Amino acid sequence: MSLAISTPNVSKAIFIIAGAVCLTPWVSPPVALAVGAILANTVGNPFRPLTSKLTKKLLQYSIIGLGFGINAQQALQASQEGLLLTVASITLTLTAGYLLGRWLGVDYKTAYLVSAGTAICGGSAIAAVSPLIHAEEKQMTMALGTVFVLNSVALLVFPWVGHLLQMTQPDFGLWAALAIHDTSSVVGAAQTFGEEALRVATTVKLARALWIIPLALFTAFAFKQSGAKVAIPYFIGGFVLTMLISSYGPIKLEPLYAGITFAAKRGLTLTLFLVGAGLAKETLRQVGIRPLLLGVILWLGLGISSLLVIQSL
DSSP: OOHHHHHHHHHHHHHHHHHHHTTSTTOOHHHHHHHHHHHHTTTOOTTHHHHHHHHHHHHHHHHHHHGGGSOHHHHHHHHHHHHHHHHHHHHHHHHHHHHHHHHHTOOHHHHHHHHHHHHTTTHHHHHHHTTTTTOOHHHHHHHHHHHHHHHHHHHHHHHHHHHHTTOOHHHHHHHHHHHOSSHHHHHHHHHHHOHHHHHHHHHHHHHHHTTHHHHHHHHHHHTTOTTOOOOOOTHHHHHHHHHHHHHHSOGGGHHHHHHHHHHHHHHHHHHHHHHHTTOOHHHHHHSOHHHHHHHHHHHHHHHHHHHHHHHHO
C-alpha cells in the first residue's frame, strides 16, 4: 500500500483514538482542547467538514443533558443575579466595539461582528447577525477566527486566574459566563473550576445567549434589513425542560439524571477537542491584525471590568 493511501488512514486512526480518550473521565476540558490543537497542526484534521457540523450539534445536546444536573430554583437565582451585569456588559461592549473599530480602522461590518461575538456568545451571535448585515465571507472569517482564538486562550487562562485570586465558585461561574465568548469554553472553564461554578456559568450564559434575539432585531433595524429572519437558539428551551424534569420529576430517577449529566460533561469535553481540532495555523493566518487587536482589547476590557465588579459585590 502506498504512503499516499496509508497516511490518511493513520491520521484518521489517531484522530478517532484521541477523541475516544477525551470521553474518559481522566481528560479535562483544557487538555482536550490542547490535544485537538496539537493534532490540527501535526497530523491534521481528516474529518474537518464533519467535525465543524458535529461540534455545534454535540454542544447543543450536551447543554441539554447538563440541565439534568441543575436545580431550577438555584438556576433562577443565578440568572437574576447576573441579569444587570449582562445588560450592562452587552451595551458597553457594543458601544466600545463601535468606537474602537473606527479608531483602529477596522471596517464597520467586521467590527460589528467581533463586538457582537464578544458581547453575547461568540460564534453563535456572529452567525446570527452576519446575514442581517450582508457580511462577506472574509469578514465572517476574521470575526470568527478572532473569537475562536480568544476562546481557546480563555479556557486555559480563566481557571488559572480564578485560582490565583481565590475566587469562590459562584463568582467564577458568573465571571466566566460574562467574559468568555462561546458557550463551550464557558462551560469548559467552569467545569474545570468546580461543580457550583459549572451550575452558575451554564445558567447565566444560556440566559445571556437569549439576547441574540433582541440583538438580531436591533441589527435588522439598524442596517435596515426588513423581513430578516432571526435565528432562535432552541436548544436553550431543551436545557430549561431537562432542568425542570430533574428538579420536579420522580426522585427515584435521580440515578438516571446523574448518568445523563455525566455523559453530557464528557460530551462537552469532546466538543472542546473538536474545537481545538479547528485551531490550525491557517485559522490564525486568516485573522487580520486589526480585527484581532479589536477583539483582544474588547475581551480584556470586558474580562477585567466584570471581574472588578464581581469582586466588589
